[in-house]
Amino acid sequence: MAQLNFGGVMENVVTREEFSLEKAREILKNETVAVIGYGVQGPGQALNLKDNGVKVIVGQRKGTKSWDKALADGWVENETLFEVETACEKGTLLMNLLSDAGQIQAWETMKKNLTTGKALYFSHGFGVTFHEKTGIVPPKDVDVFLVAPKGSGTSLRTLFLKGQGLNSSYAVFQNATGKAEEKALALGIAIGSGYLFETTFQKEVYSDLTGERGVLMGAIAGIFEAQYNVLRQRGHSPSEAFNETVEELTQSLMPLVAENGMDWMFANCSTTAQRGALDWKGKFREATTPVFNELYDDVLSGKEAAIVIEANSKPDYREKLNAELKEIQQSELWQTGMQVRKLRPQTK
Ligand SMILES: NC(=O)c1ccc[n+]([C@@H]2O[C@H](COP(=O)([O-])OP(=O)(O)OC[C@H]3O[C@@H](n4cnc5c(N)ncnc54)[C@H](O)[C@@H]3O)[C@@H](O)[C@H]2O)c1
Ligand SMILES: CC(C)(O)[C@@H](O)C(=O)O
Ligand SMILES: [Mg+2]
Numbered sequence: 610m611a612q613l614n615f616g617g618v619m620e621n622v623v624t625r626e627e628f629s630l631e632k633a634r635e636i637l638k639n640e641t642v643a644v645i646g647y648g649v650q651g652p653g654q655a656l657n658l659k660d661n662g663v664k665v666i667v668g669q670r671k672g673t674k675s676w677d678k679a680l681a682d683g684w685v686e687n688e689t690l691f692e693v694e695t696a697c698e699k700g701t702l703l704m705n706l707l708s709d710a711g712q713i714q715a716w717e718t719m720k721k722n723l724t725t726g727k728a729l730y731f732s733h734g735f736g737v738t739f740h741e742k743t744g745i746v747p748p749k750d751v752d753v754f755l756v757a758p759k760g761s762g763t764s765l766r767t768l769f770l771k772g773q774g775l776n777s778s779y780a781v782f783q784n785a786t787g788k789a790e791e792k793a794l795a796l797g798i799a800i801g802s803g804y805l806f807e808t809t810f811q812k813e814v815y816s817d818l819t820g821e822r823g824v825l826m827g828a829i830a831g832i833f834e835a836q837y838n839v840l841r842q843r844g845h846s847p848s849e850a851f852n853e854t855v856e857e858l859t860q861s862l863m864p865l866v867a868e869n870g871m872d873w874m875f876a877n878c879s880t881t882a883q884r885g886a887l888d889w890k891g892k893f894r895e896a897t898t899p900v901f902n903e904l905y906d907d908v909l910s911g912k913e914a915a916i917v918i919e920a921n922s923k924p925d926y927r928e929k930l931n932a933e934l935k936e937i938q939q940s941e942l943w944q945t946g947m948q949v950r951k952l953r954p955q956t957k
C-alpha cells in the first residue's frame with residue numbers, strides 16, 4: 610500500500626500498479642460473485658467484473674425494469690440471472706447493490722444465505738452504520754467490506770469502456786477469514802477503480818451523505834436556482850441567465866478546475882473576474898458554513914438516514930419522486946438548459 614501526501618497529510622492509497630488486475634483475478638478465481646440489485650451501480654459493477662474475467666451472476670426481482678435491463682445487457686435467465694434469493698444461495702461473495710432502503714427489506718433473505726466463510730460487500734456504509742434503523746447486522750463468521758465508487762454507476766461503466774476509471778474508497782468492517790482486505794481490494798480493482806482510498810464504514814457514509822446533499826447535488830442545484838432566479842427577476846433573458854449560471858460552468862470553467870485546480874481556472878479568467886470572485890468567495894463561504902454544519906449534524910445523528918428510510922418505505926414513493934423530478938425538468942431553468950444544450954457547437 611502506498612503512503613501518499615495529500616496537502617501535507619499522509620494517507621494510504623492502493624494503486625492499480627501495486628494491486629494488478631491479474632492479482633485481483635487470482636484472489637477471486639474460486640468465487641462466484643453475486644451482484645444483488647441491478648439499478649445504477651449493479652450494471653456498472655457487474656459488467657466491469659465480467660469483462661475483467663470474474664465469474665459473476667446477477668440477482669434481481671423478476672418482472673421489474675431492472676430485470677429487463679439485465680436481460681438486455683446479456684445476462685441469461687437461470688444461467689447468470691436469478692431471483693434475489695437464488696443468487697444469494699449460489700454466490701460465495703454477495704455484493705449488496707440494492708437501493709439502501711431495499712437492503713432493509715431483503716436483509717433476512719440475504720442473511721440466511723451468508724453461511725460461514727462467505728463475504729458480504731456493500732458500496733455504501735449506510736446499512737451497517739445505521740444498523741439500529743436498518744436491522745443490518747452481519748453474521749460474525751463472514752467477511753464484510755465496502756468499495757464505494759466516487760461517482761455514478763453510469764460513469765463507472767462509461768469510463769471503463771473508454772479505458773479510464775473512477776476512484777473508490779474501501780473499508781473493512783469485519784475480517785472473519787483473514788482475507789477480507791485482499792478480497793475488498795481485488796473487487797475494487799476488478800470493478801474498474803483506478804485508485805482505492807482507505808476509509809471506514811462510518812466515515813464513508815457520513816462524507817457521502819454530506820457530499821451528495823451538499824456541493825455535489827443539493828447545494829449546487831439550490832445555488833443554480835438562486836442565481837438564475839435573481840438574474841431573471843432583474844430583467845435578463847432565460848438564455849443569458851442559464852449561460853451565466855450553468856452552461857459556462859459545466860462547459861468551460863469546471864473542466865479547467867478538473868484539469869489543474871481552482872487557482873488555474875482563476876488564472877485563466879480576467880483580472881476583473883479574479884478580483885470579484887476572490888472578494889465574494891468568502892461571503893459565500895460564511896453564508897453557507899452554518900448550513901453545512903446543520904447538514905453534517907443531521908447526517909451524524911441519523912436524521913438523514915431516517916428520512917431516506919421513511920420516504921422510501923411509502924408505497925407511492927416512486928410516483929412522488931417522479932413528480933418532483935418532473936417539476937425540475939419542466940422548470941424554466943432546465944427547459945432553457947435543454948434548448949441551450951442543443952446549441953453546443955459540437956452537437957450541431
Ligand atoms: N447510484 C450510484 O451511482 C451509487 C454510487 C455510489 C454508491 N451507491 C450505493 O450503491 C448501492 C446501490 O445503489 P443504486 O443507486 O444502484 O440502487 P438503486 O436505487 O438503483 O436500486 C437497485 C436495485 O434495487 C432493487 N430493489 C429495491 N428494493 C428492493 C427490494 N425490496 N427487494 C429486492 N430488490 C429491490 C431495485 O429493483 C433496483 O434495481 C447503494 O448502497 C448506494 O448508496 C450508488
Ligand atoms: C453518485 C453519488 C451521488 O456519489 C452516490 O453517492 C449516490 O448515492 O448515488
Ligand atoms: Mg450516495
Ligand SMILES: [Mg+2]
Nearest residue numbers: 759760817821
Ligand atoms: Mg457518492
